[in-house]
Amino acid sequence: MDKTSKIYIAGHHGMVGSAIWRQLEKQGYRNLVGKTSKELDLRDQQAVKSFFEEEKPRVVIDAAARVGGILANSTYPYQFLMDNLQIQNNLIDSSLAFGTQKFIFLGSSCIYPKLAPQPLKEEYLLTGSLEPTNDAYALAKIAGVKTCEAIRKQFNKDYVSLMPTNLYGIHDNFDLQTSHVLPAMIRKFHDAKLNGHSTVELWGSGTPLREFLYVEDMAASVIFALQNELPEHLYNVGTGSDLSIKELAEIIQKIVGHKGEVIWDATKPDGTPRKLMDVSKMHELGWKHQVDLEEGIARTYAWFLENQAYFKEVKI
Template structure:
């Protein structure tokens, strides 16, 4: 991939896609191709084929997907499985047929069995039942990575598959109805501090452990693997470290300046006790994350205050 290669970033406005665009621009890549959802509906096969015929990209980062938390997954199961199957099938097939040299597909750590041994190795895929709350999304993502592997085996198409852990960073979703735990806690603690609240209620017992990767580190790993990896085996991308939800809440309280009490609502669900990826395959290739958790949360909090909290005040 050269600095003037034609590179299509699908989903460039999302958390991951926007980070990939930032990374490529910073690294000096000059011919980036992007389309908004209004300009190109990736669920529309004919539209995707027209786009590839007209633009003829050489490399593709497939970061487009319908995503959401437990509530969204359980409320719209048909949308989650249908939209993701359509998006990835259309893009992967068109990329192969219009001569793309290499495609990078982004999965998710939720593809692994609910009760997989920890940390989760790549080979644990399809060895057990999925987490029921997001199986529609997980099944679509598994189909996507299997599609990449099938096109490689049958046609020799160079498609690689990354499985990132929980992500966070600038551009995250801070909507309490649909966001994931880290951005939700940033918002809760910030609002509690600004409103002078005495306590913040956190769902569950605080004992589950989760791994968090800054989205700019994921983008760095995407570029690294696009340049150095060409096999069909999936690759986990994470930090190799996890933290309890209690420790995370205490860290975010400290960063946001909230000095009140943290209360755990044990009537609410904990979810899976632990979700940690085994990252030894990627680390053996020489890649490491660069952004520590405290540093990353501080940066994300600053982004939230300047881009999100200020807007919310003026609505």
């Protein structure tokens, strides 16, 4: 890919999009385009078409989405379904209409059935029922994957979908109402430490197994997809290893320095029992993650400490 090619990163201010932007700049890409949600509402079909007609990007990286944890997904299923459908449909359709040569669609491991065999392989898509606590988001992302696959088949376009495992890192969302489990734990343990090492209450039993990928590794996988023509339409992106939520809490508690008690509220939902990605296809092509979990959490907490004064509560 020519480093003067125009690359539009949708969601460039988010955790994933900003990581992709930083890495592209480091590698010498200079023709990067990004618009804030105030500058361009991706749910507005006509606004997106006008933007593409003017800019005509050669590459589009779709890192824009409404995201959140179990609480947010369960409380606002309509917004998670409709907003994500509108965002991705507008981006994909305008990319096709205005000659975008390469489209990289980012999704989530939640697209796979709740009780699919582990580790999750790409071919397990649509073979069973989804996890009900985030099925609205998952359905939207499945639609995006299938739309990119259809364009690839019908128009022979280089449209590819990358499905990351649970992501975390700098520029994460630490709002307790809308965040994912790892940043929420960082926030809870930090606040409790400041409150005299008070008790921390965590959702569920602590037994579900989860896999976590540092956001800079995710960005590296996107650049890998950008610089190579991948032979298939769908790829898992992760570490290939997991741990229990309880083990995760113990690591975060240690890194944060919280000395108080941890109570697990088993009346709250656990979500999917296990979500481990089979990442053998990406490994075979030459991509592999570089940052281990403890190092990534330590980097994330250091960033949290430096930037906590600027955090704002997220409202939907």
